[in-house]
Amino acid sequence: MKDWLTDLFNSVEGLVLFVCLALGFALGKIKFWKISLGGVAGTLIVAIFVGMMGVTLNSQVKNIAFALFIFTLGYMSGPSFFASLNKHSLKYGIFTIVEVVTILVVVGLATAILNLDQGTAAGLLAGGATESAVVGTATDAIAKLDLPADQIKTLQGNVGTAYSISYIMGLITIVLFTSQFAPAIMRVNLREEAAKLWEKLGGGSDAEGGATSALPDLVGRAHEVTFATGKTVGQVEAALGESIAIERVRRAGANLDVTSGTRLAAGDVVLLHGRREQLIDGYSVIGPERAGIEGMNVDLDVQEVVLTAPGYGGKTLGDIRASIPQEERHGVFLSGISRMDHNLPVQNGTQINQGDTLRFTGAKRDLASFVPRVGFVIDPSVKMDVIFIAIGVILGMLIGKIEIPLGSIPLSLGTGGGCLLSGLLFGWLRARNPKHGQYHPAAAQVVKDLGLATFICAVGLSSGPQAVDLIKQYGFSLPIAGILVTLIPASISLFVGWKLMKLPAPLTLGAVAGQQCSTPAATAVQQAAGNTTPLMSYTIVYALSNVVLPLLGPIVVALTGAIS
Structure with a gap:
């Protein structure tokens, strides 16, 4: 043998x-x-x-x-x-x-x-x-x-x-x-x-690698405008918190071009996207939640970006967030940080280094305006x-x-x-x-x-x-x-x-x-x-x-x- x-x-x-x-x-x-x-x-x-x-x-x-x-x-x-x-x-x-x-x-x-x-x-x-x-x-x-x-x-x-x-x-x-x-x-x-x-860093959820949380941090909600009648999109976003964005406004069966100055009318339906804990107040700020509204769905993009921009390396995530004005990161959410193929906590106290890979989620138009100032996008088609x-x-x-x-x-x-x-x-x-x-x-x-x-x-x-x-x-x-x-x-x-x-x-x-x-x-x-x-x-x-x-x-x- x-x-x-x-x-x-x-x-x-x-x-x-x-x-x-x-x-x-x-x-x-x-x-x-x-x-x-x-x-x-x-x-x-x-x-x-x-x-x-x-x-x-x-x-x-x-x-x-x-x-x-x-x-x-x-x-x-x-x-x-x-x-x-x-x-x-x-x-x-x-x-x-x-x-x-x-x-x-x-x-x-x-x-x-x-x-x-x-x-x-x-x-x-x-x-x-x-x-x-x-x-x-x-x-x-x-x-x-x-x-x-x-x-x-x-x-x-x-x-x-x-x-x-x-x-x-x-x-x-x-x-x-x-x-x-x-x-x-x-x-x-x-x-x-x-x-x-973990609490010292900022708390939050920590799903293990490969797992999907039953209560994900980033969610979408649709609300009919009642209490927010006459308010602008920017005013509503400010009332709910900086970690939310109004992605779409539908009025009389048609979608509007949304800017921070867009004024809401009674009966409008708005699509919110952001952190779950800040969307809980959507009813009291905007109006009742609605489901199954035709034409309200928005496809969000996910991009992995290698941090190369000068001035960010060595700082904590909280310091970086504070240094970038809210309007410049509107609708962009950091959903993951990895270094040497290991996932790090997405918390304010986490130090970010040059070369770290950051995963951003948001609408394509928002990512296109924000990502270039942070680093370069990993092209998944080029191995x-x-x-x-x-x-x-x-x-x-x-x-x-x-x-x-x-x-x-x-x-x-x-x-x-x-x-x-x-x-x-x-x-x-x-x-x-x-x-x-x-x-x-x-x-x-x-x-x-x-x-x-x-x-x-x-x-x-x-x-x-x-x-x-x-x-x-x-x-x-x-x-x-x-x-x-x-x-x-x-x-x-x-x-x-x-x-x-x-x-x-x-x-x-x-x-x-x-x-x-x-x-x-x-x-x-x-x-x-x-x-x-x-x-x-x-x-x-x-x-x-x-x-x-x-x-x-x-x-x-x-x-x-x-x-x-």
């Missing part, structure tokens, strides 16, 4: 990749208690076992996949990364600093105590930090060592095996620590603390600007070829570090000049997931032959080291955020999850908190750590090489 499978994989080029992807992502969906490994870790585990059969993946496929993944990672992180370099957000940089310094110290100590080789140490750091990109930057650095080819191959294989072991332990540790153990250590009820913070992206990857690969001697080690960023930096640059350029470089978030997510999973599959296949030997050599010491690499930085950051910075519990735990770039941990904290307040700090720290941690690959190879 084994020989037959080996022959099949070797005779059908690329078959092993998709077998590992299918089985790996299926394994990654299985939940152990409340934790699932995810498709990338699942693919690595499957690939290691398949690799024991002596099957490998073309090295060019591996390099291309990693280049696409790491460039996309930098591209999508670029606007948020640079936006986080402001006075308010930079204080969260302490969490990334704690992560980087502590994790290097812990890995260095583990190298000295356990006599780890450079590949195993790099895999331990990548898995303990739950940052898959380090696997690529570290294997790039190992390939440049002045060692025999077979030794380099062994070290690169050890990266994948050590990563798979420490990643599993690190993932379980960070999820349990942030969502269960840390709130107990802090002696707080996380759900109550999150509710207090990716291949020319712009390909040039960015080319530049990244060339940057990765630059070498700086560090003692006897030729230190370079490699393909991973080079493409990460070029991705940051091109993402920033895209935010500055939105006419070029369209990369729809959905398309970017597919490229990231497929690129990383393909690369990890190749690493796992090459790790398979020596996986058993590495596990026998270190035994339980490697999983324990993986736990410590995750737990020690997280514990220090918990103390710093909670005791020294005096951050609210949801923000502290969100930042701890962010320094690990752990989406499962962020999800667990959000579920424990009962709302999305932890994501406010998570997205800032995630943007910083997501850029800094991959650069540790060459550093840990050089560091552990000097120690050993």
Whole structure:
């Protein structure tokens, strides 16, 4: 059976990749208690076992996949990364600093105590930090060592095996620590603390991602004019509140051209659109509600806009609303905010950064006049600007070829570090000049997931032959080291955020999850908190750590090489 499978994989080029992807992502969906490994870790585990059969993946496929993944990672992180370099957000940089310094110290100590080789140490750091990109930057650095080819191959294989072991332990540790153990250590009820913070931000509803509220914030109502006879549209809107708009007025079976000065007459039917809580007074201000009025329906448009306008980044949503006159945002409603693919609370206290994606709802004419002053609209019909992206990857690969001697080690960023930096640059350029470089978030997510999973599959296949030997050599010491690499930085950051910075519990735990770039941990904290307040700090720290941690690959190879 084994020989037959080996022959099949070797005779059908690329078959092993998709077998590992299918089985790996299926394994990654299985939940152990409340934790699932995810498709990338699942693919690595499957690939290691398949690799024991002596099957490998073309090295060019591996390099291309990693280049696409790491460039996309930098591209999508670029606007948020640079936006986080402001006075308010930079204080969260302490969490990334704690992560980087502590994790290097812990890995260095583990190298000295356990006599780890450079590949195993790099895999331990990548898995303990739950940052898959380090696997690529570290294997790039190992390939440049002045060692025999077979030794380099062994070290690169050890990266994948050590990563798979420490990643599993690190993932379980960070999820349990942030969502269960840390709130107990802090002696707080996380759900109550999150509710207090939510109220402080401005309150309101918080439907989970993908859910539709039974009582949506934005609604439409039709009222017959009785009490508002003789009043203008502007006067009625002012009486109801700034978060409503009269979209249509129907008189004697015909629709009028509506302006703020349009005067209402008895028997007119007006169509209101706005926040539910402010439309409740529609009867007392205008007159009785009516339903099923022919010709009164208005199609509202929804546009996703990337914030690029100067002067808004770093401010709270409430400050931005106050700075824009009501007449300039008439009929336009902010219905969603996302950063790094995570939804943030649509509350007055939420800080908005350059590069955030804002979702606006309103009539097309209102959106057309308002949106250009905020940013550029994401065109859903354009998925990716291949020319712009390909040039960015080319530049990244060339940057990765630059070498700086560090003692006897030729230190370079490699393909991973080079493409990460070029991705940051091109993402920033895209935010500055939105006419070029369209990369729809959905398309970017597919490229990231497929690129990383393909690369990890190749690493796992090459790790398979020596996986058993590495596990026998270190035994339980490697999983324990993986736990410590995750737990020690997280514990220090918990103390710093909670005791020294005096951050609210949801923000502290969100930042701890962010320094690990752990989406499962962020999800667990959000579920424990009962709302999305932890994501406010998570997205800032995630943007910083997501850029800094991959650069540790060459550093840990050089560091552990000097120690050993």
